[in-house]
Amino acid sequence: MQLIQYITAVQQQLETAAEAGGPEARALSERLTAAVESTLRLALLEALSDAASEITLELAPGSVEVRLRGRDPEFVVNNPPSGDFEAMIEQSIQDAIAPDDVDGTTTSRTTLRLPDQLKQQVEEAAGRDGLSVNSWLVRAIAEALRGGHSPQKSPRREPGEQNFTGWAR
Numbered sequence: 001m002q003l004i005q006y007i008t009a010v011q012q013q014l015e016t017a018a019e020a021g022g023p024e025a026r027a028l029s030e031r032l033t034a035a036v037e038s039t040l041r042l043a044l045l046e047a048l049s050d051a052a053s054e055i056t057l058e059l060a061p062g063s064v065e066v067r068l069r070g071r072d073p074e075f076v077v078n079n080p081p082s083g084d085f086e087a088m089i090e091q092s093i094q095d096a097i098a099p100d101d102v103d104g105t106t107t108s109r110t111t112l113r114l115p116d117q118l119k120q121q122v123e124e125a126a127g128r129d130g131l132s133v134n135s136w137l138v139r140a141i142a143e144a145l146r147g148g149h150s151p152q153k154s155p156r157r158e159p160g161e162q163n164f165t166g167w168a169r
Helices: 004-019 023-059 085-096 116-129 133-146
Strands: 063-069 072-078
Touching: 004 023, 023 063, 023 072, 063 133, 116 133
Parallel strands: none
Antiparallel strands: 063 072
16 A cells, blocks of 8 residues: 555645635645655554554454555455454454453553564464464463463572673683
């Protein structure tokens, strides 16, 4: 989906409005036009992301994601695997609820930036488990906070404690 047509339309409307204001308004409009593009792109991306989230709620256990390719967004629709639809919906709901949030009434939105390679690995792992990326991340975070599957976890140190590893001569 290319956003440039929407951005250009807003810029043209700004220029048209500035024409009525005289030379000072036209000069201000020219200065604002450059800044408007990045602001509009961000606002449109946020609106598209919100729309995808709302659509995902209606498609459960399927999902819709917004991905950025270059400077333009694209929609990706993830269809659930075929099978017992009711069971998949129940499993999707259970997977999305953290163990400490049994009543499911509280959620929050967080933007997470991942390196492309890590994101690909997360998508593959979620696919293997038959989960959406969001459900898989919720489960992984909850498990990490409970202390499960964390081979790299280091013990906490007491204040002032010093530990040394390696070779010495």
